[in-house]
Amino acid sequence: MEQKAKTARQRAREEITEEILAAARARLTSHGPGELSLRAVARDVGMVSSAVYRYFSSRDDLLTALLIEGYDALGEAVELADRSVEDRTDIHQRWLAACRAIRTWSIEHPGDYALLYGSPVPGYAAPQDTVGPATRVVIVLISIAGDAHRAGAASPLPPSAAPAEAGSTVAAAMEFVEAHDDLKGPLDPEIAVRTLMAWTTIFGTVSFELFGHLVGSVSDYDAYFDQVATRLGSDLGII
Amino acid sequence: MEQKAKTARQRAREEITEEILAAARARLTSHGPGELSLRAVARDVGMVSSAVYRYFSSRDDLLTALLIEGYDALGEAVELADRSVEDRTDIHQRWLAACRAIRTWSIEHPGDYALLYGSPVPGYAAPQDTVGPATRVVIVLISIAGDAHRAGAASPLPPSAAPAEAGSTVAAAMEFVEAHDDLKGPLDPEIAVRTLMAWTTIFGTVSFELFGHLVGSVSDYDAYFDQVATRLGSDLGII
């Protein structure tokens, strides 16, 4: 029964916490993560800076909260994009939709993207709470690849010149996949390597686009990204 | 004749400029680019902060100088690695050496790497002076791919599901290559796309390793990188 009475203050706390996060998020899209000023977000929500420390024990703490929110938002966008393809056997469309969702979300949230996938603040180690949300994207990619191969897609062959021990280098990833409930069945080492590579290439492409490394090389970023995504799916043997 | 007299002061200027850059570079390796404090480097070289402004008109100016130095250092390391392969027809070794050089340099200079390929400071547009040094790495990769295909390597085929206009998306890159003196001959659009992709994947892999996104997925980073580099060369049709 004290829930309600308690909630009176707790609800205020949650609301203010949310207000702070919203203000921080708003500042994040215009400025970068490094420029996020705790005093500025405090002013935005009409507080004095020291009051914010009752809700977040440090600036890094605030960034961590934003980090988790960001990973979750991106993960949900990608999951939604995959789920939106009604014909679940249309691997090509599912793959393309997931890849495009990554890029679209990133372009729409450049500040968040820089926080998630840009250079981390030195001396700042992302706490364990972030790894769960952070894996949502790659889980979507892996499940698409897994569905494709369970449906009969041929596994890509390792190049003849490849160093021998392909599987052992990504053993951790394969363990993770097999321990994950939503991903059924074991994972071919070659597919594991290829999916990791594809994941890396997608985010490398988005990073290069957002950070300006493709200026002068790529003229049509939308078309280029589709070309990349298609080749990645082809190299994975799934489209 | 006044060169010597003038040089007395100018040489001191150059030396101090170099000292500042060295101190900044030293601080860069331990802390990140965002944390680079102009006042701290001033203290390191025994000056007061305001004196530094005689040598660099702003903090961004200092960062730009470090940016150019970094691109040049990385470019030179990669060029050297390629040149060190005596048998110029051994494309496999050249490709692997160049790829490994990128990773090795990046791991040895994480601060510089974050400056070059991490999230840029918002509102900071890299000036034109940086694009020359910045292209040195990709030029090495393109020249290796070009040598391979001139020596008879088969061009990779675009995937059957690929969107039609492959070449037009990377027309700018192809123009750049054809205008570049050290790169002889025109460039197959498919090779252009594939080389851009490989370049992206290499830096994506290094970024993911340095920024901690592969923790829990990859156990042996050296071996994993070699697996990636080999597959990239294979997808390019050059090894």
Next chain:
DNA sequence: GACATTTCAAGAGCAGTGCTCTTGTTTGTT
């Protein structure tokens, strides 16, 4: 050689930052 000009280093100062500590007030519990 004496004078004038430019270059340089230093200091003070401004507005901003993250963060801590103290003070007074509000809220919730007994």
Next chain:
DNA sequence: AACAAACAAGAGCACTGCTCTTGAAATGTC
């Protein structure tokens, strides 16, 4: 009503990038 916990505000510390002013060198000119 009394007490404890939670809270907002302010002052303050050490730091940042950057500007402006002051005084001292080094350089160029007569």
